[in-house]
Amino acid sequence: MTAFQIEDAQTGAVRTRPARSRNRHPASRRRTLLVFLQVAIVVAFLAVWQWGATGGWISTFLFSSPEQIISVLAQNITTGELWTDMGVTAQEVLIGFAVGAVGGSALGLLLWYSRFVADLSAPFITAIGSIPVLAVAPMMIIWFGTGLVSKVVIVGFSCVIVSLTNAYRGAQRVDPDLxxxxxxxxxxxxxxxxxxxxxxxxxWVVAGLKLNVGFAIIGAVVGEFISSSAGVGHMIVTGSSSFAMNQVLAGVVVVMAMVLAFGLLIDLLERALFRWER
Amino acid sequence: MTMSHAIEVHGVSKRYGDGPLVLDGIDFYARSGEFVSFVGPSGCGKSTLFNIVTGLLAPSSGRVLVNGVETTGSPSRSIGYVLQKDLLMPWRTIMRNVILGLEVHRVGRAEARRRASALFDAYHLTGHEDAYPGQLSGGMRQRAALMRTMVTDPDIILMDEAYKALDYPLKIQLESELMDTVKAAGKTVVFVTHDIEEAVTLSDRVYVLKAHPGQLVQEIEIDLGTDSHAINERRLASAFNDYYETIWRSIGAGGRTEVAA
Incomplete structure (x- = not known):
């Protein structure tokens, strides 16, 4: 009998028990398992999709296939077009985020100085926050042209209210005794x-920034849908107008990757700011 | 020439808005270097009085003088205060929490650290300078809070239920340390508590308040006949029980017996 086997008192049967050392970090084991399963789900999904596309029971005209998407991405990388599109969108997002999310956070914090101004502006902030970005984006293009500026304004508009309200709420929650x-x-x-x-x-400010990662990229893509000569949104909209689903989905993959990468940056910022929590 | 007291409060009354009178005509003083406590039932306006003396709150009428200078309604640098909540900033290390007041007073970083470093030993916090408050025990945090006040070197320290949240042995220990510190430095202390035992043990003088509205009902000089700062020794002094009973009755006579002792 090994050290990891114990005798069941009632049945006399021998049960095995996992080694103690393996059980020391159940939380990290659970995490490993979760990541493994998540990756497995993605791989399985892609495999079934590819298998169906090759076998002909999934329409590649409607749904494309992982292989086609990869080949579009590979081609756009060789021509350099992908980097141009990503660069254009990233620039719109970063500048728009800096203006909208960072600027909104700063404004929200500064509202702490005057309860009167905060109360006065509250209904206007709510009203502006309720405007869907899609509704005003065409107007922004008319006002600010089809270039970078209009996209920055659209991205900024998408972020500003969430960051402002979050930061203001955070400022109000600071302990009055402090x-x-x-x-x-x-x-x-x-x-x-x-x-x-x-x-x-x-x-609270960082929570607002995190929410805005997604909103900022949506803002940029929406702006590019309406009028653009480059960018990931441009890539998607030209793909869909020529029924090139592989290009549309390649664009979607790029958007997802950008949201992930941007989110990671904010996570790094959060870790640097909240060292004291660990 | 008359010497002015560390604190003089004349005819202080307070009502919030149109509400009932919370404090009614409070007169008291604390001599320089004296340890004065306020005891009373809940609703006697202890915390309101505390905030008026610190200058954080303006009274509806009456005056507050600190070292002979009127400070009514504005915080004085001569006064430091310690609350039940330690109010340490969780994002600052203990060292940076301790020097908060010095930073506000625009003392240079190096000089502030030098002054604070000199205190860490006495407060049993050496080695925890770079720890965050979340990593320390309740007693250590309360010590750090007292240090943050003491490092600005106020003449007068106001304490509001400072040790209420601590368990008994720790409370006794911190009270002993407090007595050592303030007596050695010659500080004036105004101590607000609901705990008669604590008031009798620590104080030179105790004021008893009654509730609704908060009024002073008695002033008692305490002389336990010992110079020891050891809390247990002071509690065992023969006069202790008499003082305890006097205050207990005095609070009872104030119309309320709702006292946690």
Missing amino acids: LDLMRSFGSSKTQAFTKAIVPGAMS
């Missing part, structure tokens, strides 16, 4: 803002 403590030290309002409000609201 602000009293600052006042008891004789702090100015600006010292209270920089030392207590900004760091205290940071988890």
